[in-house]
Amino acid sequence: MTAPIETAGTAEAAPEALVEGVDKSRIEGRSLGRIAWMRLKRDRVAMAGGIVVVFLILTAALSRPIQAILGLDPNKLNQDLVDPSLATPYGSFGGMGWDHPLGVEPKLGRDIATRILEGSWVSLLVAFGATMVAVVIGTVLGVIAGYYGKWADTIISRTMDTFLAFPVLLFAISISAALQGGAFGLKGLELHIGVLIFVIGFFSWPYIGRIVRGQTISLREREFVEAAKSLGARGPFILFRELLPNLVGPILVYSTLLIPTNILFEAALSFLGVGIQPPQASWGGMLSSAIDYYQVDPMFMVVPGVAIFLSVLAFNLLGDGLRDALDPKGRR
Template sequence: MTAPMETTGSQAEAAPEAVPEGVKSKQIEGRSLGQIAWTRFKRDRIAVTGGVVVILLILIAALSRPIQAMLGLDPNAFQQDLVDPNTSLPKGGFGGMSWDHPLGVDPKFGRDILARILEGSWVSLVVAFGATVLSNVIGVVMGLIAGYYGGRVDTFVSRLMDTFLAFPLLLFAIAISATLQGGAFGLQGLPLHISVLIFVIGFFNWPYMARIVRGQTLALREREFIDASRGMGAKGPYILFRELLPNLVGPITVYATLLIPTNIIFEASLSFLGVGIQPPQASWGGMLREAVTFFEVDPQFMLVPGLAIFITVLAFNLLGDGLRDALDPRSR
């Protein structure tokens, strides 16, 4: 028979051989929700690749002017000597590609395509990020108010969302952008064009975010921590922005990353139609518009800005899908 284990006080002491050899006593550390989400995200190699590409694109856009200066590039420098006057095509290889012009030159004025791609990158990202921030701020506030207060407030905000969603956004954006080309609000030129695009794209897209936030708020407002806040005397604004909003960071982040590529395409579409960014400022949509007439004889002129838009949109979409799976694994 085995002798009974001796106890000291109310606690029993385990035999030394009960602890496996080589295993040190270590306090078990818990993980936060953010750490768990980061662990899930790192396992998704496609999403991580998209995130790396997004970071590189942001760095390139932020450093586009220094990069151009370092390489000695000028996006608006006319170099007619690089264009054959007989064929109106770039001299040399495919699209005029050379060591000095690795992506070639445009067949119209001989401008360096790499310089114009770099210059257009910051324009597209500034408009996309600005419009996303504007639509998210309005959408989050309106969605929180509608979902939390309900009743007539919810009805009014919901009908307002339906009204904005009924607008033919593309036609409305074309009309506003074309009307404000000369100058308005003390702005003119590039600052005016960027401000108009941010306003038009962001202001009329807020209902999409508001609907998502409203649905999440309807589910959260009946939770115990909201009842506890009410019981402690918390007012509506405190509950909205200190209790509900932190629990909506995940859905808001995911939708924002999926909204940015949509805004990039929207800005490129307006510039392609001639009511967005105006020349001589380079933009990806404007480059596509200029390349239409040369597509059959110089397809490389259209291929480069098209690939820039495609890679940027794809990277943001992959990042958004990865964040969605990491922050809400039940959505898989």
């Protein structure tokens, strides 16, 4: 007969003894945000896009101070740098040099680098402002439609479909053109920026609204929502304290993808002459002015085009990286 195994004398190791001498940072619990950040750091393409985005934001925010410190004027005419007979800048590559690293404009001779710097804050301000308008409206209506359903979902969903059916560009052109003179006590640059933010944001909210609605429908049947209901929580509490915190990831990702779309929208409206009006610099307005000179001075068109391209590309790369970091299971 096999003798029983003696276990009385065996002392069970305490949990503290098992982890003694181990670095606490190696066993420390990690939040979802920290895990997402660790995934994002491993994505070099997304990090490169993020670095460019940070640079663009800093450049736009410090545009006016930089111009004041360096004594730059985006509207200063340097007609002595332009050939009066051909209306093209002296020198090669649009007059590039140490004093004008990106050249000067044909006919007027304004410094292109300074105007790109000036136009950066206009483009990003309109893009970020319109994105905030779209996110606020789309999130609120999307959460309400997804959580309550029934008649609320029907009304909001049909409203989204109506907005998505509008010819947005034509409608934006007509509204922007009608409000050019003055409205709501605003005029000049403030009016143009305000109109662009309102028009672009107001017609962009259905896109994020549909995403938030779909995510809310999938979350409203989860256990934490049922637990909140069983404890007596009502609709507003569940919407803003239970559902919205779980929607931050999708909203953040889609916002980073909506910003470059709004940059292109603002550039398109300025290009068509119903956005930012001259002499205020804007990237779309610079492209519009370059149409008459692209054959004799192609750099005048290339520089603002590259600025728009790099901005849109950087935001898209960052948005793709955020999507993979926050939702690794959806990664292809």
